[in-house]
Amino acid sequence: MDDVTFEVRAGELYGLLGPNGAGKTTTLSLITGLLKPDAGKVLVAGTPLSDNPQQAKRLMGFVPQDLAIYEDLTGRENLEFWGRLAGLSAGQARSRAGELLEALGLSDRAQDTVRTYSGGMKRRINLGCALLHRPQLLLLDEPTVGIDPQARWNILGFIRELRAGGTAILYTTHYLEEAETLCDRIGILDHGRLLAEGSLKQLQERLGGDRVFVVEADLKDAAVEKWHGLGARFRLIQKSARQLVVAAAGDMDPAECLKALLALPVRVENITLKRPNLNDVFLQLTGRELRE
Amino acid sequence: MLGILLAKDLRRARRNPLPWLINLAIPLAITALIGLTFGGGGAALGRIRLGVVDQDDTPLTRMLRGMSQQGRAGNHLEPLFLDRAAAERELLANKLAAVLVIPTNFTRGYLSGSQRVSLELIKNPAQSVHPTVLEELLEVVVTALSALARNFGSEFPAWQAVFEGQADYRQVAALIERAGEKLQAARAYVNPPLVTYSKQPPEPVSWPATARESPARPAKPGRADGFNLFGYLLAGMTGMFLLFIAGNSLNDLHREVRLHTFERYHTLRHSLLPFVAGKVALATVLLLAGSAVLLGGGALVFRIPWQHPLALAALSVGYAGFAASFMAVLGALTGDERVGNTVNTLVAMALAVAGGCAFPPQQLPALLRQHISPLLPTYWFAETVRRLEYGGGDAPWVQVTLQLAILSLALLAVAALLFRRRFRKGLRA
Numbered sequence: 001m002d003d004v005t006f007e008v009r010a011g012e013l014y015g016l017l018g019p020n021g022a023g024k025t026t027t028l029s030l031i032t033g034l035l036k037p038d039a040g041k042v043l044v045a046g047t048p049l050s051d052n053p054q055q056a057k058r059l060m061g062f063v064p065q066d067l068a069i070y071e072d073l074t075g076r077e078n079l080e081f082w083g084r085l086a087g088l089s090a091g092q093a094r095s096r097a098g099e100l101l102e103a104l105g106l107s108d109r110a111q112d113t114v115r116t117y118s119g120g121m122k123r124r125i126n127l128g129c130a131l132l133h134r135p136q137l138l139l140l141d142e143p144t145v146g147i148d149p150q151a152r153w154n155i156l157g158f159i160r161e162l163r164a165g166g167t168a169i170l171y172t173t174h175y176l177e178e179a180e181t182l183c184d185r186i187g188i189l190d191h192g193r194l195l196a197e198g199s200l201k202q203l204q205e206r207l208g209g210d211r212v213f214v215v216e217a218d219l220k221d222a223a224v225e226k227w228h229g230l231g232a233r234f235r236l237i238q239k240s241a242r243q244l245v246v247a248a249a250g251d252m253d254p255a256e257c258l259k260a261l262l263a264l265p266v267r268v269e270n271i272t273l274k275r276p277n278l279n280d281v282f283l284q285l286t287g288r289e290l291r292e
Numbered sequence: 293m294l295g296i297l298l299a300k301d302l303r304r305a306r307r308n309p310l311p312w313l314i315n316l317a318i319p320l321a322i323t324a325l326i327g328l329t330f331g332g333g334g335a336a337l338g339r340i341r342l343g344v345v346d347q348d349d350t351p352l353t354r355m356l357r358g359m360s361q362q363g364r365a366g367n368h369l370e371p372l373f374l375d376r377a378a379a380e381r382e383l384l385a386n387k388l389a390a391v392l393v394i395p396t397n398f399t400r401g402y403l404s405g406s407q408r409v410s411l412e413l414i415k416n417p418a419q420s421v422h423p424t425v426l427e428e429l430l431e432v433v434v435t436a437l438s439a440l441a442r443n444f445g446s447e448f449p450a451w452q453a454v455f456e457g458q459a460d461y462r463q464v465a466a467l468i469e470r471a472g473e474k475l476q477a478a479r480a481y482v483n484p485p486l487v488t489y490s491k492q493p494p495e496p497v498s499w500p501a502t503a504r505e506s507p508a509r510p511a512k513p514g515r516a517d518g519f520n521l522f523g524y525l526l527a528g529m530t531g532m533f534l535l536f537i538a539g540n541s542l543n544d545l546h547r548e549v550r551l552h553t554f555e556r557y558h559t560l561r562h563s564l565l566p567f568v569a570g571k572v573a574l575a576t577v578l579l580l581a582g583s584a585v586l587l588g589g590g591a592l593v594f595r596i597p598w599q600h601p602l603a604l605a606a607l608s609v610g611y612a613g614f615a616a617s618f619m620a621v622l623g624a625l626t627g628d629e630r631v632g633n634t635v636n637t638l639v640a641m642a643l644a645v646a647g648g649c650a651f652p653p654q655q656l657p658a659l660l661r662q663h664i665s666p667l668l669p670t671y672w673f674a675e676t677v678r679r680l681e682y683g684g685g686d687a688p689w690v691q692v693t694l695q696l697a698i699l700s701l702a703l704l705a706v707a708a709l710l711f712r713r714r715f716r717k718g719l720r721a
Contacts, residue, residue: 029718032558032559033558033559033562034555034558034559034715034716035715035716035718036716053562054561054562054563057559057560057561057562060559062556062559062560064552064555064556064559066552067551067552068551068552068553068555068556069551069553070300070304070551070553072303072304072307072308073300073303073304073307077300077303081296081300082556082560084296085293085296085557085560085561086560113307129556
């Protein structure tokens with residue numbers, strides 16, 4: 001990681017968005033104390049993690065990307081075990097496990113071993129195991145990877161409820177839609193650097209508002225940077241052999257933008273107007289698609 | 293915390309008992325294997341049942357038969373005098389270790405020197421040690437008979453007459469007198485012998501300074517009579533197989549890394565010591581069960597009379613703790629289960645061999661025996677058990693148990709530190 005600074009506030013869902021290998025899991029490992037930073041510090045509730053790691057860990061709940069549960073134990077036993085490790089008494093763990101099983105829709109399978117659960121049910125138990133002690137900060141490392149849409153919908157709904165309850169949530173994902181629909185603020189991470197952060201709207205504004213034009217043409221030998229009028233009116237987001245993606249630089253009317261684009265010294269085959277998404281932001285920041 | 297972790301692992305073991313059962317079955321199988329190798333049961337070597345078929349039936353062969361029942365031979369040999377058919381039946385029924393056949397005219401041929409004579413030994417192929425012992429004994433008898441023939445050959449015709457009842461008492465008396473004179477003349481060459489061999493007593497365990505300064509007391513007289521070869525070997529074998537079982541059991545640490553549950557634990561608890569200690573404690577329990585199977589099973593099934601059960605139990609606890617925490621350290625050093633399995637096996641084997649578990653330490657090269665073995669916990673355990681049981685019961689077992697316990701705690705702390713270091717460097721499944 002290189003010079004990454006951000007904060008997550010109570011009741012906020014902060015998304016860390018980045019491709020595989022961007023450093024999302026490493027960031028979470030640094031926050032949970034699994035890894036030791038060679039520089040910089042992690043503050044949990046205003047106190048450096050290194051000052052009292054055990055105290056900080058009591059405030060956190062971590063849901064790893066890979067399932068970290070015991071398949072030989074039942075769902076209830078898993079929840080109670082992780083609850084006990086988080087410092088709950090046997091009675092508290094039992095009662096809280098019952099609540100969570102109910103909330104996660106797993107009450108009827110509570111006594112079955114996790115081995116017999118579906119992928120989505122295992123994900124829910126994996127999530128529940130981090131919530132026994134009602135953490136103030138919840139760290140979710142791509143909690144919806146590899147599950148069906150229905151199970152994902154259930155988990156995302158549960159996460160929204162947690163946020164509504166005042167839990168600070170740090171959520172890593174490489175799914176654009178999740179980041180766009182779920183997160184209050186988003187940090188874009190690539191190669192260990194935080195390239196940009198803000199709300200979806202703020203990030204979209206980096207591209208010049210809510211309009212992006214995709215121009216399709218033969219651009220193989222075109223020196224678009226030298227085209228008169230393009231640089232003054234538009235911000236170049238991406239250029240490929242077949243596609244030019246630009247955002248209007250000022251408060252231009254869409255019709256004017258279209259007229260200007262059609263006037264470019266190239267035979268335009270098609271122009272599409274769309275709302276910029278996080279992929280466009282990532283594209284502008286890195287020159288690569290997030291999905292690459 | 294330890295209780296929570298142990299309860300979790302016991303639940304896992306209850307749901308998936310196969311690895312545990314295999315770990316307990318291994319020592320059971322090994323005990324049975326060793327027991328069968330050494331004759332199938334009985335204390336020590338036991339009395340060797342030997343069938344004797346005396347087809348010659350002369351005073352000489354009757355004398356040989358008598359010798360096999362007298363003195364110390366009688367303590368170890370149980371000769372049964374049978375005809376050939378009955379002896380073969382007994383042999384096939386695995387009731388005899390071997391059958392010695394003294395052929396017709398053996399005495400006549402031996403005393404006349406007219407022909408080459410031979411004794412026939414039919415060994416029981418279903419047994420291993422007893423028939424070999426009998427073969428060695430027969431070689432001694434044959435060597436003695438050959439020596440007699442060379443030194444008293446000139447008198448043999450007269451002796452033949454005696455055995456065939458053709459000599460009177462005066463001739464017999466003269467023969468005995470001449471034999472006595474010859475023996476008297478040969479005495480200087482026979483006693484004391486020019487070359488002797490005596491078995492070295494086991495080298496004392498190299499205890500820490502306090503124990504080494506006080507000379508070991510001599511073994512209590514009469515203890516050597518209780519020597520049991522199977523028991524002697526089993527002490528070492530137990531040391532070796534407990535290491536293997538510990539390796540298998542502590543591989544669960546690798547599984548916890550692979551399942552990401554160890555990592556999850558670390559996100560909740562800063563100290564890794566309870567987690568590693570839980571695994572070591574559980575492995576220690578398993579090792580004690582294995583130890584009970586090996587040593588207790590040996591005592592019950594093969595009637596090994598362990599003289600110091602309390603000391604043996606204490607040593608087993610100390611050694612089980614050492615084996616488990618040592619394997620936890622290896623687990624922290626090796627990357628994954630596959631590498632861990634290989635490394636555990638190799639290191640356990642090396643420790644067992646160098647510590648005198650696989651072979652008696654007296655058989656090891658001098659460098660190993662004198663400078664390396666005494667430093668190894670495998671040696672402390674196996675040699676203390678052997679000295680307790682077969683060295684007169686004089687071994688500082690309390691001190692050795694404490695040494696093992698302290699070493700276990702130190703290794704446990706090292707294992708936890710090594711895992712923490714690996715986590716900080718990015719330990720991943």
